[in-house]
Amino acid sequence: MHKPVMVPHELISFIEEGDKFIIVGHQEPDGDSVGSQIVLGKALNRLGKQILLCSAGPFSRTEISCYQNQFTSSISDLDRYGARLIIVDCSILSRTGLASLLAGLPTAIIDHHEPGSYADNSSVLSPVFIDPQAPSVTFMIFSLIKALGVSLNAEEAELLLFGLCTDSGFFRHTTDNDAATFEHTAELIRNGASPQRVFKAINGGKTFNSLVFLGTLLSNARSYFSGKLIVTHETQEETHRFGLESRDSDTLYQLLQSIATVDAVVVIRQETPQNCTIGFRSQGTVDVSKIAEQFGGGGHANAAGASIPGTIDEVWDKLHPFFEQILAPS
Numbered sequence: 001m002h003k004p005v006m007v008p009h010e011l012i013s014f015i016e017e018g019d020k021f022i023i024v025g026h027q028e029p030d031g032d033s034v035g036s037q038i039v040l041g042k043a044l045n046r047l048g049k050q051i052l053l054c055s056a057g058p059f060s061r062t063e064i065s066c067y068q069n070q071f072t073s074s075i076s077d078l079d080r081y082g083a084r085l086i087i088v089d090c091s092i093l094s095r096t097g098l099a100s101l102l103a104g105l106p107t108a109i110i111d112h113h114e115p116g117s118y119a120d121n122s123s124v125l126s127p128v129f130i131d132p133q134a135p136s137v138t139f140m141i142f143s144l145i146k147a148l149g150v151s152l153n154a155e156e157a158e159l160l161l162f163g164l165c166t167d168s169g170f171f172r173h174t175t176d177n178d179a180a181t182f183e184h185t186a187e188l189i190r191n192g193a194s195p196q197r198v199f200k201a202i203n204g205g206k207t208f209n210s211l212v213f214l215g216t217l218l219s220n221a222r223s224y225f226s227g228k229l230i231v232t233h234e235t236q237e238e239t240h241r242f243g244l245e246s247r248d249s250d251t252l253y254q255l256l257q258s259i260a261t262v263d264a265v266v267v268i269r270q271e272t273p274q275n276c277t278i279g280f281r282s283q284g285t286v287d288v289s290k291i292a293e294q295f296g297g298g299g300h301a302n303a304a305g306a307s308i309p310g311t312i313d314e315v316w317d318k319l320h321p322f323f324e325q326i327l328a329p330s
């Protein structure tokens, strides 16, 4: 069973000793990074700290767009003066998309991704609170807030549940014996979080266009290795035609992973004529983070990403041998 990692006392001191904090999450924020930032910010506010929430955006996911006005992507020298930085939901400053504005500040990291290389992070790398088993960073933020002796109101409890449900796919990705996740959820509900409202926030509010976009990407899907691998792609023309705000990656992955034979799913997006971003999902023992790492990317065993030079066809030619090794019948 997952035993949550204890909140490091260095992190508690780091927070107690500062009076001004910049809290940043990863680029292309999701419910987990946004929820973690807002709730941590409110808790620190309550402790009398000055807070600035930063995000490079874009807030293209419909369920988080309503939070955009709480974040800024411009950080002045005055903002930096005397500030400490807390990075959530990623461990590398460059993933925030704001590295040039944030480098050099005393930095703490709160993350649930596998500790990767921090080589490009020029900031002071202490303290670090990393729990790769945690279902979401919001899960860790709750432990931190309790350790700080701050209470949570209903709205904050719901934001923490929002983060957990985003990352756990509404508990679809919870592993066996993960009772801790459900105990945490029960506590959030006791504090006033509503699973029904969170479900509507995450899964409702879709546009007609987003479903037509989804249909297009489903039509682009191809099956390999007797259906063990499904690969689909998004051209620049398609991105342009439907708009980023219509992209519904979670539902796309969910539908592709519902195929009986499937072990892994790959989504290749042509971002520029020279470059693609790749999303990997898998179930069971297929570790897609290992493949992503071959191309300088990373993530979890069952959810990873990378950026690879080339056209969609060229990128698929590069990826194919790696999947052949693990999925082709020997």
Ligand SMILES: [Mn+2]
Residues within 6 Å of the ligand: 032, 033, 089, 112, 136, 137, 167
């Ligand atoms: Mn997360």
